[in-house]
Amino acid sequence: MHLFDADGDAYLDMLSGLGVNSLGHCHPSIVSAIERQSRGLIHTSNLYWTQPAERLARELTRQSFADSVFFCNSGAEANEAAIKLARAHAFGRGSRSREIVVLERAFHGRTMGALSATPQEDKQAPFAPLVHGFKTAPHDDAAQLSALVTGDTCAVMIEPVQGEGGVFAVPDDVLVAAREACNEVGALLIFDEVQCGLGRTGSLFAYQQTPVVPDVVTLAKALGGGLPIGATLIAEQFAGALQPGFHGSTFGGNPVATAAALAALGEISKPETLADAREVGDYLMSRLESFGQLRGRGLMIGLELDEDYDARAIVNALLDKHRVLVNATGPHTLRFLPPLIATTDHVDELCLALARELES
Numbered sequence: 001m002h003l004f005d006a007d008g009d010a011y012l013d014m015l016s017g018l019g020v021n022s023l024g025h026c027h028p029s030i031v032s033a034i035e036r037q038s039r040g041l042i043h044t045s046n047l048y049w050t051q052p053a054e055r056l057a058r059e060l061t062r063q064s065f066a067d068s069v070f071f072c073n074s075g076a077e078a079n080e081a082a083i084k085l086a087r088a089h090a091f092g093r094g095s096r097s098r099e100i101v102v103l104e105r106a107f108h109g110r111t112m113g114a115l116s117a118t119p120q121e122d123k124q125a126p127f128a129p130l131v132h133g134f135k136t137a138p139h140d141d142a143a144q145l146s147a148l149v150t151g152d153t154c155a156v157m158i159e160p161v162q163g164e165g166g167v168f169a170v171p172d173d174v175l176v177a178a179r180e181a182c183n184e185v186g187a188l189l190i191f192d193e194v195q196c197g198l199g200r201t202g203s204l205f206a207y208q209q210t211p212v213v214p215d216v217v218t219l220a221k222a223l224g225g226g227l228p229i230g231a232t233l234i235a236e237q238f239a240g241a242l243q244p245g246f247h248g249s250t251f252g253g254n255p256v257a258t259a260a261a262l263a264a265l266g267e268i269s270k271p272e273t274l275a276d277a278r279e280v281g282d283y284l285m286s287r288l289e290s291f292g293q294l295r296g297r298g299l300m301i302g303l304e305l306d307e308d309y310d311a312r313a314i315v316n317a318l319l320d321k322h323r324v325l326v327n328a329t330g331p332h333t334l335r336f337l338p339p340l341i342a343t344t345d346h347v348d349e350l351c352l353a354l355a356r357e358l359e360s
């Protein structure tokens with residue numbers, strides 16, 4: 001739960017390296033998986049099957065709706081693969097549908113495709129022109145989203161709980177409208193669970209707490225236990241759209257990264273880990289209630305402070321004075337992404353520091 005600076009001082013990590021270190025730092029299962037794998041095989045390229053990649057793919061498909069997995073190295077790349085899959089699926093059907101509907105405040109990454117799916121002016125403007133064909137729907141209006149999905153649409157892409165945009169759970173009726181609209185026109189429903197997946201919201205996948213099942217889920221962050229990996233999970237009927245040679249990644253499915261991921265997934269998917277995440281998440285929510293308006297699910301929590309408070313100054317003060325790590329997703333919004341192994345004592349330590357700082 002702690003990081004140590006050059007002087008040996010401990011910092012309570014309630015941010016998990018931006019949602020990556022969900023099992024804390026240097027979890028023994030991950031350390032030994034990396035040690036073991038790095039003695040046997042470090043890289044082959046994806047021209048060859050390797051056991052850790054195959055095992056990880058089997059485990060991800062066993063635990064989800066998906067039947068196929070594409071491995072890459074980051075969240076943005078997992079989303080690139082999903083975007084390309086959706087367009088290739090339409091192409092394969094002889095359809096001219098190329099549009100992808102995304103939600104306002106979405107964040108899908110910083111490569112050109114993923115950035116084009118990220119309708120935030122400050123992030124997009126320096127890099128225009130972007131990839132064509134992305135349309136933005138309001139995050140909370142089912143009817144408007146349905147109206148944007150037409151015969152020209154090949155996918156709807158949604159973070160079920162938006163992260164970088166300020167921690168907003170997308171309402172169920174919007175998710176249901178997206179599912180129905182996709183079914184109607186034969187478009188893919190893509191859930192970006194790069195941040196909200198893998199136990200973060202208290203279930204292994206965030207979609208498991210919604211009324212819908214997507215066609216594609218993208219993962220990264222917590223998957224590798226700290227090593228870089230991304231994964232695009234795909235339902236059987238769409239997997240054939242990416243023919244060999246359409247897409248690839250030299251490092252994708254790297255044996256060490258997939259061995260670490262297999263260990264991380266094994267720990268995260270334990271019922272007791274998920275139950276703890278829900279329980280400690282509820283406790284954190286209850287402790288934060290008096291500080292401002294709360295959003296989120298499980299251990300993915302946004303706290304909207306009164307406008308008098310400068311969230312970034314508070315983040316810095318928590319770091320410098322209280323040795324607690326959190327971050328800000330907006331001028332007045334604090335974000336908490338504690339490791340899933342956090343206890344109520346860690347929550348108390350955070351809340352005491354926060355109370356002192358807000359008071360001062």
Ligand SMILES: Cc1ncc(COP(=O)(O)O)c(C=O)c1O
Pocket residue numbers: 073074075076077079107108109110159163164192193194195196220221
């Ligand atoms: C929901 C979501 N999608 C995609 C990304 C991009 O992931 P990466 O930074 O690994 O490319 C992020 C990163 O914060 C994210 O939160």
